[in-house]
Amino acid sequence: MQERVMDQAAAKPLAGLLESVCVEQGGEVAAQAEEEFRRGIKRLLGFSPAMYTPGTVPSGGCAVFLGTVSRLQKNSDFADLRPDSGKIPGADGFFIKISGKKMVIAGQNEAGALYGVFRFLALMQTGVARDGFELSETPKSPLRMINHWDDISGSIERGYAGRSIFFRDGRIDYEERRIADYARLLASVGINRISINNVNVRAQAKLLITEEYLGDVASLAAIFRRYGIKIFLSINFGAPWSLGKLPTADPLDPAVAAWWKERAALIYKYIPDLAGFLVKADSEGEPGPFQYNRTHSDGANMLAQAVKPHGGEIVWRCFVYNCAQDWRDPSVDRARAAYDHFMPLDGAFDDSVILQIKFGPYDFQVREPLTPLFGALKKTRHVMELQITQEYTGHQIDLCYLPWLWEDIMRFDTAHGPASTITELVGPYKKGSSFIEGFAAVSNVGLDRNWTGHTLAQANLYGYGRMIWDPSLSAEEIAREWSELSFGPGDTARVIAGLQMSSYPAYEKYNAPFGVCFMVTPHLHYGPNIEGYEFSRWGTYHRADNRAIGIDRTPSGTGYTNQYSPKNAEMFANPSTCPENLILFIHRLRYDYIMKNGETLLQNIYDTHFEGCDEAAAMLEKWKSLKNVLEVEIYESVLDRFERQLVNAREWRDQINTYFHRKTGIADKRGRKIYD
C-alpha cells in the first residue's frame, strides 16, 4: 500500500549483508525471483544489490545465495548454510537462513525461490529476519487457486472493486503493468493457479476458446507464467453444440469427445502450460451431463481425456442443486445436494479431474457447516472453494475479515478418522485418503485504485494466500502480518489488526441469526430482506412462524446430518451439542428454546443484533481515532465505508428485531427500542 523506505537504522544489521548476491541462472521464474529481490531491496533499503551469476562471482564471494536447494547443495561458498536433512523444503517450498555475514534463500524449485524472496522481504520489513534466523517452509496446499468471475463485458459477477482487470467491452483488454503487479501480489502469498473468466460462461465468453481470443489469452498467460502462476479457462459444457454446431454435447458421443480433443489441441498450441479447464455444469441453468442422462463423472472424464495429453486438468465444480425448487415441498433439502450428487461418484473420476467443493452446503453464507463431502471422499481428487469477494459478507462496504471464518473452517474436525481436521487433511492427494489438495477462491479484485474497493479488504486476499499455504496459521497472526506489512509495525497496525479481528463477529451478529442463512436481499445479497428468499425457487428457507424457526435437518427431518461421519452426525443432530452458531441451520427451534447462556433463542436474537450494531458503531469510532496517522485518501475512503456499514448494521438490527417482535409479540427483556 504505502510506498516506503525502511528506517535505515533498523535495516542496518542486514544492509551490509545484502549488497552482493549470487543468483543461479534458471528459467523465467528464477529470473523473476532475482528481479523481485533486487526491487524489494531497492524499495525497502534504497539501493540495488550487486547480482552475480555463479561464473562472475568476485573473489571475496557473495553474501547472499538465491536459487534452488539442489544448486545450494553444490555451492561450497554456502556450505555452512545448507539445510539439515529435516529442513529440506518440499514442493514449492523454500529455505531461508541468515548466519553471520551470509544468507541463503533457496527454493525447492524456482517458484519456491520466488516465494522465499517474498517471504524474506516481508520478514525483513517486520524485523523478524535477522542474524540466526532460519526458516524452512512447504505449502500445505499443492493447488492454490484464484477464480475470477469476470465477464467478458468487463463487469464482474459479485465484484465490488470496479470493473475487470482483464476484460473490457467484449475484448481481452488490460494494462500490462497492472496485471504484472497483480501476479506479484498473488505470488507474494503463494498463489499458483488462476482462472480468468466467470464460471458462468455465457454469450461471447464462449468464444474465449477460439482463435479470436486465444492469442490474447496467451499474452495474459505469459505475464502470470513469470510468477509461477498457470491459468485455467472456464468453459461451457455445451460448447460442442453452441460453438461447434454439433447436434449434441453428450459426453459419451464420440464426436463430442473428438471435438473437445481438437479444441484442446488448438488451445494448448497457444498456451502450452495451460492448467486446464474450470467447469460449472448442470448448475443454475448452465448445461451439463444431466441433459443427456449422463453422470458428472462421464462429463468430467471426457473433458479430462482432452486436456490430459497436454498436461492439463479439469476442475469440476460441485455446486449442483435444484434451483427450481417449490417452497411448498419440504422434502427437498438443498443442503443435501452436493453430497447426494457426488458421494456416489467417489472413485469414478479420472485422475486428471479435481472436484471443487464449496466449503458449505449452501453458498458462501456468513455461517454454514462444512460440506459433509470433506473427509468422506476417499478416491477423488478435490479442493475446497472459498469466497474472497464479499458477496454475502458486506460487498466490501462492510468490513468483514474472512480469515476469522476460515480459521474455523480449517479447525473443523470431519471425524472421519484420526487427524481428520481440515487443517490435517490439506495436502497432496493420495488414493484412498481424504486429502484436500488445496483451495480455490473467488477473487475480490477489480480496477479500483486500491484493488479491493475497501482498502482493508486487501487483508482477505492476503489472508487467503497465507492460510491455504499454512492452514495452521491463526486469523490473528495473519491480521497482524498484513497490518504491519501495510502500515508498518506499531500502534496503527495494532489498531487495524484489532478492527479486522472484531469485524467478522460483528457482521455475523447483525446478520441472519445462528446459521439460519439467506435473510438477505435477493440477487443483490447486501442488506436484510428477512423473507426475501422465503417463497423463492432457491431452496433456502427458514420457515419462521409465530412459534419457531429453522429447518429440521436431523434424521427426524431431512436427514442431512446423516451425511456426516457418525460422530458428527450425532453431534449435529442433538441441539445441546450442535454448535450454537449453526443451530438454526440444523434445527427447527421454538423461540423460547433456552440456549447455553440461559437466555431464550429470541432474546439471543435480540441481543446479538443490538450488539452487532453497537460493534459496528465502535469500529467506526476506532477508525476515527486514526485520523491523524493515516494518509488522507485511505482514511477518508475507509471512513466512508464504515459509515455506510453502520447504516447497514442498523437496518439489519432493526429489521431482524422488528420481524421477530412482530412474529412473537415478545418484548426485549432489556427494554431496548424495537420498532413496531
Place this chain on the structure above:
Amino acid sequence: MQERVMDQAAAKPLAGLLESVCVEQGGEVAAQAEEEFRRGIKRLLGFSPAMYTPGTVPSGGCAVFLGTVSRLQKNSDFADLRPDSGKIPGADGFFIKISGKKMVIAGQNEAGALYGVFRFLALMQTGVARDGFELSETPKSPLRMINHWDDISGSIERGYAGRSIFFRDGRIDYEERRIADYARLLASVGINRISINNVNVRAQAKLLITEEYLGDVASLAAIFRRYGIKIFLSINFGAPWSLGKLPTADPLDPAVAAWWKERAALIYKYIPDLAGFLVKADSEGEPGPFQYNRTHSDGANMLAQAVKPHGGEIVWRCFVYNCAQDWRDPSVDRARAAYDHFMPLDGAFDDSVILQIKFGPYDFQVREPLTPLFGALKKTRHVMELQITQEYTGHQIDLCYLPWLWEDIMRFDTAHGPASTITELVGPYKKGSSFIEGFAAVSNVGLDRNWTGHTLAQANLYGYGRMIWDPSLSAEEIAREWSELSFGPGDTARVIAGLQMSSYPAYEKYNAPFGVCFMVTPHLHYGPNIEGYEFSRWGTYHRADNRAIGIDRTPSGTGYTNQYSPKNAEMFANPSTCPENLILFIHRLRYDYIMKNGETLLQNIYDTHFEGCDEAAAMLEKWKSLKNVLEVEIYESVLDRFERQLVNAREWRDQINTYFHRKTGIADKRGRKIYD
C-alpha cells in the same frame, strides 16, 4: 382484431343507403373522417361507397351526409334529418340519424364527425344502426389523454407488450402505417391527446426538445393530427441547467423563464399545435421546484407562460411524495402526500396549468380509495390519471379487466356537495367548481402484433376511451361492446365478455387483501412478495404482526381520513361503514375482527384467496371451451397466458395464506391446504 366482412344479409337494410355519400370539404380531420367511412364500409360490406363533395352531387342527391352540424343545418337535401334543438351535440360530439333512405353523420366539429363515423361503423357491426336510429353524443371529458412511458431506448417503463412503437435505440423510429393504425385505434374511442415519451425524462430523452429530434417529433405529430390527436412532450424540469447549461433551473429566475420561452418558441416552430408539456417534478428523484425552495405553482406557472402564447398547456403531475421514507417512522403517511402538497395551492395555478392526479393516493394499486383532492379542488384545472398498462394488475399475463375498477371510481361520491360523484364531476372546467376536465392514462400498447401482449387486454384500451367519453357507461356494457366488435355478436362474445367481467374480482381476491396494497414483488410489481415493501423507503407498509395488520389512517392514526369531505371522513373512519374492500387501507385491524359476513378478517383472507385462485382456474377452463371457435393464434396465445395466470394465482393464494397462517397459527376453518 379479426378481419371480417359482415354477413351481407344482415347488412342489407343499410347497404343501398350507404352507396352514395355527400362529404363536406374541410381540413385534415374531415378528410380522415371521409377516408375512415369509405374504408370501414369497404371492410364491412365489401364495396367502396361513392363519395361526392357538395358541388359534385348527382341529380338524385346522396343518401348519406357526412360533415359538421353547421353545414348540415344549411344542407336542404337533409333538412328532415337535422337534430332537434335539444340534440345538437356539444364540443367534439356528433349526431347520427337514419331515416328511410337517408342518413346523417354530423360532428360538432371535424373531430366530432370522425368520432361519429367510428361510432356508426361500430353500431352497424353490432346491428344497432338501422332505420329510425338517432344518437346525439358529446364526450363528457374535454381532455381524453393517453400517456406513453416509452423510453427513447425503445424500452417501455411498465410496458408488457413489447418495445416502443415510437422509439428505438435512442432515435425516433417507427413504422408509419403502424402509428396511423394506432391513431385510428385511439380516435375510434375518442382519444384527443397523447404524450409520447416517459414522464421520467432521463439521459438522452432530454434532447427530445432539441432540433436533433424535433423534426421527427413533428412527423409523428402530423400522423396523429389527422385523427384529431394533439401530442404532449414530457419534459425534464431541470432542463435549463442540464440541457441549457444555466447555473439553475429555479422557476423564479428570469433567465430560466427566458430559456423556457425561447425553447417553447423553437418547439412550436416545428409543432405549431403541440398540446403542451407533461411534467413529473419533485417526484421519485426527478428535479423540481422544491430544489429551489419554490412551490409547484411557481414551477408550473413559469412553464405555462412559455407555452401559453402558442396555445399550449402544462399538465403537471401530482405524484409527489417522500420516496426516501424511514419505515421506522410511523408519523409519515404517504397516502396524505398529494392532498398535503396540492390542496394548499388551490387557486395558485395559472389557467393554462392542468393538474394530473392519480386516482388513488398510492400508485395504481388493485384497490385504493379515491384521492381526496377530487371534489375538494375548486380553483384549479385538473384531470384524473388512470393506468391501462397492467403494472400492478397482472402485467398483461393475468386477465384483469380494468373498467370494472373504473366503474367503481366513477361512481364514488366525493360528498363535497350535490351531484358530487366522479361521474357527475367530469366536465369542462369552471372556476369555483370541482369539475374534472378529463383523464389521462398510461398506455398498454407496444410493438407486439396484437398491440397489448394479452389479446384480451385490448378491452382495457377500448374501455378507457369509452368510459372517459361517457363515465356513466357500465363496465358490463363496455365488455359486451368490445367483445362483439372483436369477435362478432353471439355466444363467443358473450363468453369473452363474461371472462372480462369475472377477471377483476378474481385478481383482486388473490392479491393483497382488502385494500392493504403493495404485497407485490418490489420493482417488478408482478407476483406476491408479502413483506417486499415492508422495510423499504417507499412508504407503503402494512405492519402485519401476530395480532393485527394495516395502518390506522383515521384521526386516531395519521389523520388521512380527515382529508375527505366531512361525510366521507366519517364514513371511512368508522370500520363498520368503511367499504370492506378498502378496510385495511384505512384501519389497523385484529385478525379476529368480524366482517360483515360474520367471519373473521383472517378467515376472509383465507377465503378470498382460495376463491380467487379457483376463479382463475375456472377462467382457464372457460377459455378452453372456446378452442374450436377461435383463430388458433389467438386461442393459443391467450391460453398460454391463462395458464401462467393460474401459476401466479396459486403463488398469491399460497404465499398469502401461508404468511398469515405462520403469523397467527390459526388454521383455515374449512380445512383447506395451507402450506407450513
